[in-house]
Amino acid sequence: MSRMPLPYNPKVLDLFxxxxxxxxxxxxxxxxxxxxxxxxxMITFYLKINDRDVIEKASFESYGCAANIAxxxxxxxxxxGLAVEAAWSVSWKSVTEAVGGLPSIKFHCGIxxxxxxKRAIRKYHKDRGTRPEWLSDEISFEEKQALExxxxxxxxxxxxxxxxK
Amino acid sequence: xxxxxxxxxxxxxxxxxxxYLDNENSSQVxxxxxxxxxxxxxxxxxxxxxxxxxxxxxxxxxxxESAQKIAACLxxxxxxxVNFAPGETEANNLALIGTAQALKAKxxxxxxxxxxxLSVLNVAExxxxxxxxxxxxxxxxxxxxxxxxxxxxxxxxxxxxxxxAVNQEIGTIQPLKAAIDVVRDRNxxxxxxxxxxxxxxxxxxxxxxxxxDLATVGSYKILGPRGVGALYVKEGLNVDRILExxxxxxxxxxxxxxxxxxxxxxxxxxxxxxxxxxxxxxxxKLRDMLISRIxxxxxxxxxxxxxxxxxxSDNVNVSFLRCEGEALxxxxxxxxxxxxxxxxxxxxxxxxxxxxxxIGRKFDEAHGSILMKVTRYHTEEDIxxxxxxxxxxxxxxxxxxxxxxxx
Numbered sequence: 001m002s003r004m005p006l007p008y009n010p011k012v013l014d015l016f017x018x019x020x021x022x023x024x025x026x027x028x029x030x031x032x033x034x035x036x037x038x039x040x041x042m043i044t045f046y047l048k049i050n051d052r053d054v055i056e057k058a059s060f061e062s063y064g065c066a067a068n069i070a071x072x073x074x075x076x077x078x079x080x081g082l083a084v085e086a087a088w089s090v091s092w093k094s095v096t097e098a099v100g101g102l103p104s105i106k107f108h109c110g111i112x113x114x115x116x117x118k119r120a121i122r123k124y125h126k127d128r129g130t131r132p133e134w135l136s137d138e139i140s141f142e143e144k145q146a147l148e149x150x151x152x153x154x155x156x157x158x159x160x161x162x163x164x165k
Numbered sequence: 166x167x168x169x170x171x172x173x174x175x176x177x178x179x180x181x182x183x184x185y186l187d188n189e190n191s192s193q194v195x196x197x198x199x200x201x202x203x204x205x206x207x208x209x210x211x212x213x214x215x216x217x218x219x220x221x222x223x224x225x226x227x228x229x230e231s232a233q234k235i236a237a238c239l240x241x242x243x244x245x246x247v248n249f250a251p252g253e254t255e256a257n258n259l260a261l262i263g264t265a266q267a268l269k270a271k272x273x274x275x276x277x278x279x280x281x282x283l284s285v286l287n288v289a290e291x292x293x294x295x296x297x298x299x300x301x302x303x304x305x306x307x308x309x310x311x312x313x314x315x316x317x318x319x320x321x322x323x324x325x326x327x328x329x330a331v332n333q334e335i336g337t338i339q340p341l342k343a344a345i346d347v348v349r350d351r352n353x354x355x356x357x358x359x360x361x362x363x364x365x366x367x368x369x370x371x372x373x374x375x376x377x378d379l380a381t382v383g384s385y386k387i388l389g390p391r392g393v394g395a396l397y398v399k400e401g402l403n404v405d406r407i408l409e410x411x412x413x414x415x416x417x418x419x420x421x422x423x424x425x426x427x428x429x430x431x432x433x434x435x436x437x438x439x440x441x442x443x444x445x446x447x448x449x450k451l452r453d454m455l456i457s458r459i460x461x462x463x464x465x466x467x468x469x470x471x472x473x474x475x476x477x478s479d480n481v482n483v484s485f486l487r488c489e490g491e492a493l494x495x496x497x498x499x500x501x502x503x504x505x506x507x508x509x510x511x512x513x514x515x516x517x518x519x520x521x522x523x524i525g526r527k528f529d530e531a532h533g534s535i536l537m538k539v540t541r542y543h544t545e546e547d548i549x550x551x552x553x554x555x556x557x558x559x560x561x562x563x564x565x566x567x568x569x570x571x572x
Contacts, residue, residue, distance in 0.1 A: 006491075007169040013176055016495065024567050037529035037570040040489060040508060040515025044569045061567035065491040065515075069565055157528060 004105060008066055011100035015070035020077055021059040028059075030127065032120035034112050034146040037063055038153040041109065043072050043116040049124060053084045060113075067099075067106035071113040074098045079117065085134055088121050090114060092142050108149065115146030180501040184547045186537035187505045188479070189333060192385045194429070195542065201432040202390065205425040214422055215413040224424045228414055231431035232395075238434045239380065239397055240371030248396045248417045249427055253362045253383030256396040257284035257327075259407055259417055260358045260379045264325050265292055266405035268356070272324040274298040276348075278310045279523040280337070282360055285327050286519065298322070307471040308337030308524050312347050319351040326357050330364035330380075334507065334520040334536060335470030336480025338368060342375055356402070362386045362394070366437030367445070367478050372397050379404070384426070388540060389433030393426040437541075444541040448478040451539040451548050455481045458552050463559055467530060469507075469521060482507070484526065484534040487570065488562045489515075493535060496558040502551050507534035529570070 008016070025031075025046035035042035041064045048057035058076035062069050075095055079087040092111040096102050102110060118140050125135055139147070185193055205211065210227040212220025232244040239247070250256040265275070277289050279301045293299040300318040304310050310328060319326060326348045331338050345357050358379035364370040366387040372380055379402070383394035396417065398404055406412075410419030437444065460466050465486035470476055485493065490506025497504055507518040508531055517531030526534075539548070 005170075007166045008173060008495075009169045010172040010176075013173060016492070017176075017499070019565060022565055022567075033569070037532070038527070040517075040528070040532040042570050044567070061565065061569040063487065063566045063569045064489050066495050068489075069492060153528070 004103070006066075006103055006106070008070075008103075009100040012066060012070040012102065015073045015099065016066040019060075019069055019073040021057075021073065021080070022061070023059055024061060025057060025059045028057075030120050030124040032116050032123050034116035034119060034150075035064070036150055036153050038157050039149050040064060041068055041112055041149065043068065043113055045072075045075070045116045045120045047079070047120050047124065049084060055079050055082050055084060055087055060116075064109065064112075065106070067102050067109040068112070070099050071095050071102075071110040072116075075113045075117055084121055084124060085132065087117065088134060090117060108145065111142050111145045112149065115140075115142040118143050119146070176499060177501070182547075182550050183501040183503070184543070184551050185503045186481075186539065186543075186551065187503050188386070188388075188538035188540060189536055190505055191391060192388050192540070194385075194390055194433075195388055195436070197436065198389060198429050198432045202425040202429040205428050210424050213413065214424070224422065225414065227424055228422055228427055231427045234431040235382070235395060235434050238365070238438045239382065240373045241397070243400060246372075246397050246400060248398055249415050249422065249430075250394050250396055250418050251392055251423075253282075253360065253381050253386070253394040254284040255418070256381040256383070256394045257282070257360055258288050259396050259404065260381060261285065261288045261292065261325065261327060262407045263404035263417065264356050264358070264379070265297065266407070267403040268324050272322045274300065274320065274323040276300045276302065276315065276318045276323055276326045276355075278302045278304055278328050278339075280304050280308055280310075280332050280334075280520045281327060281329055282333050282362075285329070285360055289327070297324075304337070304523050306525050307475070308332050308335050308520070309471070309475075310339055310344065312340065312343060315344060316347045316351055319348050319355055321352055323348075323352050323355040326355055328357075328359055330359045330361040330370055331368060331477040331480075332470065332520060333360075333363050334480075334518060335482045335524065336363070336477035337470050338364075338475050338477060341377070345375060345377060361397075363477055363480070366434065366441075367448070372399070378402055384430035384433055387433045387437045388542075390426050390429040393423060393430045395430070445478045447541050448539050448543075451543055451545070452476075452479060452481055454545070454548050455537065455539070455551065456483070459483055459555060462552075463556055467526070469524065469526065469534060479538045479540065481537040481539070482534060484521075484530045485559050485563075486530065486533055487566050488533040488559050489566070490532055490534055491515075492562050492565075493533070493558060496562055497535075497554060500554045500558060502554045502558075504535045504537050506532075507536060508532045 028046035060072040210223035214224035232247040362383040380397040469482040521531035
């Protein structure tokens with residue numbers, strides 16, 4: 001196990017101490033998850049979307065480090081009031097910028113947060129049976145990364161279980 | 166980057182009470198140790214101990230007296246058995262590589278446990294890449310090494326066995342004497358090394374009674390200064406140097422001896438060993454106060470490592486389920502309680518401690534672990550403060566986690 005210094009900036013610290021829109025949303029239109037507890041990184045997003053395809057409310061729950069909590073929190077703020085289409089164009093880079101930057105080893109936290117958001121948007125359209133033009137069948141970078149992280153965690157825990165035998 | 170750290174430090178302003186429990190990773194050096202060291206920087210014995218002048222002879226006398234004190238604490242009369250090195254990492258490197266080099270032609274197998282510190286584990290893996298056979302002996306759910314498997318692994322080709330006396334993370338006190346007997350029974354020539362950094366000054370540990378060949382001890386683990394440790398080498402045993410340069414009083418470590426640090430190490434040893442039983446009793450009391458009230462007062466907690474007499478006197482290691490460790494250490498820090506977590510999020514996946522994995526903890530259990538080590542300087546009031554802060558911190562972090570990951 002190696003360790004590295006993690007000089008989180010004041011914005012990340014503030015979002016960690018006072019996360020916005022934290023908690024389960026009972027009347028969510030759509031819920032999506034990215035990551036898993038074995039990765040040490042897992043985010044659930046709740047979106048309340050109105051019939052004009054505008055995100056009225058967003059909230060999150062997060063199992064993860066301070067960067068994970070901060071990026072999840074900022075994503076909920078960034079997408080609130082946005083049309084679903086506009087929310088789709090939120091990228092992990094814009095999220096990282098919005099929290100004032102992250103140590104490079106924590107970039108994946110922002111990627112996972114956006115991965116969860118994009119999964120939620122995809123699920124929203126799938127549930128409704130709609131296929132807007134801007135929503136490509138090809139999965140986005142963040143969704144792909146989230147998937148890879150989950151696969152890696154599965155592989156590792158499988159390897160551990162095999163070793164136990 | 167440094168500005169961020171300044172802001173992080175500013176966020177801690179106004180703390181009324183601070184309790185440092187991360188003595189695994191670095192320690193606060195008591196004033197009496199620092200005061201004992203200070204004269205050796207500029208007033209006395211600042212010379213090179215191998216040179217023929219007064220400050221040099223003073224340094225020689227000081228280093229030998231310090232070695233004698235540490236030798237006595239280790240249970241040997243011979244000060245030459247104590248070989249100073251810059252720390253326990255270096256002493257462990259010296260023990261493994263130095264032994265392998267010295268006995269190169271003879272045998273090629275190294276046996277360690279799965280829960281050795283990285284300065285043993287990583288070095289053994291490096292030697293494996295160089296052609297040695299490495300066997301890692303599994304441990305049971307409390308961290309005790311499987312003696313049967315240890316015996317089975319040792320054969321005529323075994324050059325070295327390395328097993329920690331007390332596990333650095335989960336406090337398991339290994340049955341070292343039994344392990345040494347098992348190894349000698351299979352191969353009387355195998356060299357037995359123990360990393361005793363978490364035993365020295367914390368449990369009864371005597372190199373002569375154990376008849377161990379090599380033992381690593383470190384200064385900061387007993388509240389001495391960082392940057393100094395020692396390798397006990399049984400008289401007559403052959404260990405090669407792993408660094409070359411100007412050899413002085415230390416035949417196994419070249420370079421100019423750091424007299425003040427050695428003095429600090431000896432002073433810290435003296436302090437740990439005077440009132441030894443009282444110190445141990447005090448640490449155990451605080452340790453058990455933390456363990457019992459955390460495991461009884463907070464839901465979904467696992468104690469990592471054994472309980473009672475089989476656990477190092479200072480060690481507390483608990484896993485909080487549904488609570489990520491790094492987030493928890495930051496939350497605790499902001500409340501003045503300083504601990505470390507058993508996972509380090511330094512790559513895409515959080516890396517769980519190899520020790521927690523070896524005792525069978527699942528990843529999410531390892532991720533929520535925190536390690537604390539009490540010292541004789543902690544008071545019951547300190548521990549009460551910690552016990553007030555921890556449940557609230559765990560609650561807040563679990564609040565953010567919510568239903569995520571609950572299946």
